[in-house]
Amino acid sequence: MELTNKTAIITGAGKGIGKATAEALAAEGVQLGLLARTASDLEQLQQDLSSRYGVKVFTATADVANSTEVRAAVSSLASSLGRVDILINNAGTGAFAKMVDMDPEQWEQIIRVNLMGAYYVTHELLPGMLEQQSGDIVNIASTAGERGFATGSAYCASKFALLGMTEALMQEVRKSNIRVTALTPSTVNTPLAVNAGLPIGDEDRMMQAEDVAQLVLAGLKLPSRVVLKSAGIWTNNPQ
Ligand SMILES: NC(=O)c1ccc[n+]([C@@H]2O[C@H](COP(=O)([O-])OP(=O)(O)OC[C@H]3O[C@@H](n4cnc5c(N)ncnc54)[C@H](OP(=O)(O)O)[C@@H]3O)[C@@H](O)[C@H]2O)c1
Structure with a gap:
């Protein structure tokens, strides 16, 4: 599916996977709305992407x-963009x-x-997508949403729940031509993984944020008749 001149809101766009996804979408000509807590990260990315790819950010x-x-x-982002075709939670x-x-x-904060967070943003944008009878919602979950591990009770609970919300909403809105998808990456070399002390191992073999962004893009490019239910992406970095 052609993405040029589509519009996307990306949450957590200042660093890591969100930032890499913003760049991958900008390179395809997608107009962007970037959201996070740190204004300076977003402003820097806005300047960089609009000057390199000529898209509105x-x-x-x-x-x-x-x-x-x-x-x-x-x-504010939705009214600047005019309409929202894609939401990356x-x-x-x-x-x-x-x-x-x-x-x-x-525990509760996680x-x-x-x-x-994913629910609030989705709830704001769903009415517009239902009205236009089209949309893509991509939720970044995790392998932690598929299997529990010691020390992950809060994180796993949040990601298991996110996968449940994804599947239920997918069933609710697919007849309105809205696709709801989740991606389930294993460890990715980002500030989150480094700050949480997750094992990064051999950096050259470690999955990068840009790799996840390519899967986001591939899913969005599938013809609208296809719904990617959920897709795993694993680092090939045997420890
Ligand atoms: N890295 C991994 O190994 C891995 C693996 C599987 C899944 N994931 C998932 O992938 C997603 C992105 O992770 P990442 O590794 O790219 O993380 P990251 O490098 O820490 O980046 C997270 C981004 O989200 C923003 N953010 C964090 N808390 C926020 C909040 N309360 N409100 C608004 N924005 C917030 C951060 O900016 P501010 O701090 O400025 O708000 C930042 O821009 C997460 O959902 C994570 O669970 C990560």
């Missing part, structure tokens, strides 16, 4: 865990500790950002 800051901030930021956080050692505020 708008930015808005919000904490996706805050529904009021999400409403203001998403409506990518903003996420990760912290890993045994349940007994993680305080309830941190659910708020990774699950409620």
Whole structure:
């Protein structure tokens, strides 16, 4: 499917997978709305992508865990873009500790950002997609949404739930020509993985944010008759 002149909102676009996805979409001629909490990251990316690819890029800051901030930021981006064809729910956080050692505020915060954040942004944009009878929603989940591991109770719970929300919504809106997809990457070499102390191993063999972005792009380019239900992407970095 041709993506030139489509429009996309990407959450968590300032770093890692979101930033790489913004670049991959800009290279295809997609007009962008970038959202994260750090304005300077977004402004730098806005300048870079608009000058290199000649696409329109708008930015808005919000904490996706805050529904009021999400409403203001998403409506500003949507009105600047005119319509929203693609939503990439990518903003996420990760912290890993045994349940007994993680305080309830941190546990809850992971659910708020990774699950409620995706829900708030989607809820704001769904009416427009239903009205235009088209859209693509891509949720960045994780292999942690498919199997649990020690120290991952909050992160795994958030990603299992995100996959459940994805599948339920996919069934709800596919007859309206809206595709809802999840990607389930294993560890990717990004600030999140490094800050959380995840094993990166041999950097040359480690999956990069740009690799995940290519899968996002491939899914979006599939003909609209095809729904990519969920797709795994693994690092080929045996430890
Ligand atoms: N890296 C991995 O190994 C891996 C593997 C599987 C899945 N994932 C998933 O991929 C997604 C992206 O992860 P990443 O590794 O690219 O992370 P990252 O490098 O830490 O980047 C995360 C981005 O999200 C933004 N963000 C974080 N919390 C936010 C919030 N509350 N509200 C709005 N924006 C927020 C950050 O910017 P600000 O801090 O400025 O807001 C940043 O731009 C996440 O959903 C993560 O769970 C990552």
